[in-house]
Amino acid sequence: MQAPKGRKQTPHLQILAGPCAARMLATCLALSFAWIACARQKSPDTPQTVSSTLLPATMNSDDPAPKPSINSSRAMQYVRDVVAFGPRPIGSPNHKKLETYITSHLKGVPVEDDAFIAETPEGKFPVRNIVAEFPGTRDGIIVIAGHYDTNYPLRNTGYVGANDGGSSTAILLELANQLRGKKRDGYSVWLLWTDGEEAVKQWSATDSLYGTRHLAEKWQKDGTLKKIKAFLLTDMIGDADLNIEQDMNSTPWLENVVLQAATRLGYQSHFFGRSIPVEDDHLPFVHMGVPSADLIDLDYGYNNVFHHTPQDTLDKLSPQSLEIVGRVLMETVRLLDKM
Ligand SMILES: [Zn+2]
Numbered sequence: 001m002q003a004p005k006g007r008k009q010t011p012h013l014q015i016l017a018g019p020c021a022a023r024m025l026a027t028c029l030a031l032s033f034a035w036i037a038c039a040r041q042k043s044p045d046t047p048q049t050v051s052s053t054l055l056p057a058t059m060n061s062d063d064p065a066p067k068p069s070i071n072s073s074r075a076m077q078y079v080r081d082v083v084a085f086g087p088r089p090i091g092s093p094n095h096k097k098l099e100t101y102i103t104s105h106l107k108g109v110p111v112e113d114d115a116f117i118a119e120t121p122e123g124k125f126p127v128r129n130i131v132a133e134f135p136g137t138r139d140g141i142i143v144i145a146g147h148y149d150t151n152y153p154l155r156n157t158g159y160v161g162a163n164d165g166g167s168s169t170a171i172l173l174e175l176a177n178q179l180r181g182k183k184r185d186g187y188s189v190w191l192l193w194t195d196g197e198e199a200v201k202q203w204s205a206t207d208s209l210y211g212t213r214h215l216a217e218k219w220q221k222d223g224t225l226k227k228i229k230a231f232l233l234t235d236m237i238g239d240a241d242l243n244i245e246q247d248m249n250s251t252p253w254l255e256n257v258v259l260q261a262a263t264r265l266g267y268q269s270h271f272f273g274r275s276i277p278v279e280d281d282h283l284p285f286v287h288m289g290v291p292s293a294d295l296i297d298l299d300y301g302y303n304n305v306f307h308h309t310p311q312d313t314l315d316k317l318s319p320q321s322l323e324i325v326g327r328v329l330m331e332t333v334r335l336l337d338k339m
Pocket of ligand 1: 151164198308
């Protein structure tokens, strides 16, 4: 976390100043006066309550469409497989094994790589975003993304990132199973495993989001960006006690669609209990005007205590949480297809 300008960091904030995937700005709640200073994006003067900003106004409770399903035990098995590789920071042999694992589950699907060398404070590293493309009948693309690299500074601590890195990798693999071989009557859906999300030293605008910063620029240059109707990001979505944040850096109308999807599936109690600004892989796209929503739970253990610690392990996760987020993503895509 970047210290608010002109304000001395408290020890509490100092602890949080370490590398942070999705920046844990929620702790600012403990220092309510610091709220605005902690919001790195343009944000409202006061924290917004969900009830005043996000109402599922267009919800049609009579919608007869079948509700989506996913195989939650298979999704959980993916997390176990991924965690079994061990720490998976950029540039590591385990990372390479995971790349192969992901692509081996995408046989028969058009896959594109965005591979490049990133300059970081710890030197040069290969970074590889992986994109699986499921074409639709409608002009436009919905991207569903999540990072697969794990925290670099913790690489020698036994840190396996079951939730932070593992859960997002796994849910995308399960979504690929659901999309594979089916005709899409709607927008194209691209599944994006992002890389280099984590800072290598200390989170900053230049030490973080290596993969998505590169990809957003590439897609802006080649014209892909303007075809993207929605960028849906998942991160840390496996916590058995699932509380998806209402992210103040995300696009309000798209957050609203996510809430509609969650409500239709009866999952609204897991969504948007609090509003906080989150820095995550959606930011490069937000900055380029792409409607984006980050589905993230930054309340991982009491006061987010497991985040970026060797305690981020499988036993904290639940297949049910993967199922909730997977189904909400699919329902969100269905709602977007109709808009
Ligand atoms: Zn992280």
